[in-house]
Amino acid sequence: MREVRRAGDRGLLVEAASPHALRAAILAADLPGVTDVVPGEATVLVVASGGLELLERRLRDLEAGDEAPAGRSVEIPVVYDGADLAEVAELTGLSVAEVVARYGAAEYTVAYLGFSPGFGYLTGLDPALRVPRRSTPRTSVPAGSVAMAGPYTAVYPSASPGGWRLLGRTDLVLWDVRRDPPSLLGPGDRVRFVPSR
Template identity: 55%
Template sequence: MQVVPYGERAALVDLDDAGEVVGLRAALSASPLSGVDELVAGARTLLVRFDPARTSFDRVRAAVHDRESGTGPTPGGPSIVVPVSYDGADLAAVAEASGLSVPEVVRRHSAATYTVAFCGFAPGYGYLTGLDPRLHLPRRAAPRTRVPAGSVAIAGEYSAVYPHQSPGGWHLLGRTPLAVWDADREPPNLLSPGTRVEFRVRS
């Protein structure tokens, strides 16, 4: 782990993988640092924004190292269940690429427990860790210009739910009627860093 200044009001923590980001963010959230205003998670980084009138970079760096060295299992965050109809356009191709049957792809994807590691790409788009390693596939060679809202997809080590219709290059496994982003709801996003997610096969 490396902690470096990011301007005068933030420290950038470089970590090995998204799982470490989730764990450190959970540890810092459970035991907040005085003067810290915000924690912003990325794929391999955690940005710690602080008020220089109340703390300093050196104090933040020391506290981050203390939390990191004592980090155990990630505490349970809020959890949601996402019902999925596994009828996605790429389901058969994913099965072929992974050497699994279609029912086995569905079983493995829906059996895992996921954690939102970070958000990006679009409002409400959560990158979920916990995907079965047999389903780790590179993005599609040719992205789609339109992916419907509610599409459940995988790419690399992540799974995701598209919150809006948008372009996208992930493999589509299915769809959910659950609105993971609703601007009229408070808060509008269901998928925030630390949230646990289960995908459940719709009957």
């Protein structure tokens, strides 16, 4: 039995060892009243139009495996000219070429979306590349900036403040309201970063 907590008037926050597997199980169960299922780092937010008490009981006992269905594969072309690339190399004790090679060798998974529309928190970063956020965030990071901090990497979908270390940039549009769905990345998608020049 898993822990389920109320989240406002229409939501339930469900603890999950594998949020993507639980999300898939909830969607497959076609539970009445569910309008949205949003995975987080260690939880799943279930939004419903009503009937939260019954839904809460069903979610506590819902069977979900440990394996999530594979998401789409997305390649993101990157120009590695980020303002923090040399500093990341210094912090990790690697050369710039080694940072780029290790970063590009990994396959990442979109753990969840947050911070701003289309901002995917990607897991799978080589532990040798893990560096802390900048001590002083930038007031504006350009859209398309490829960045990392701690165990995560991401692409800024729009210009915004940010304290992550900038490795490079991409021309891909991560968020477009005219697209269906608007976000290029979705939870569970697998991402590779490919040098574009």
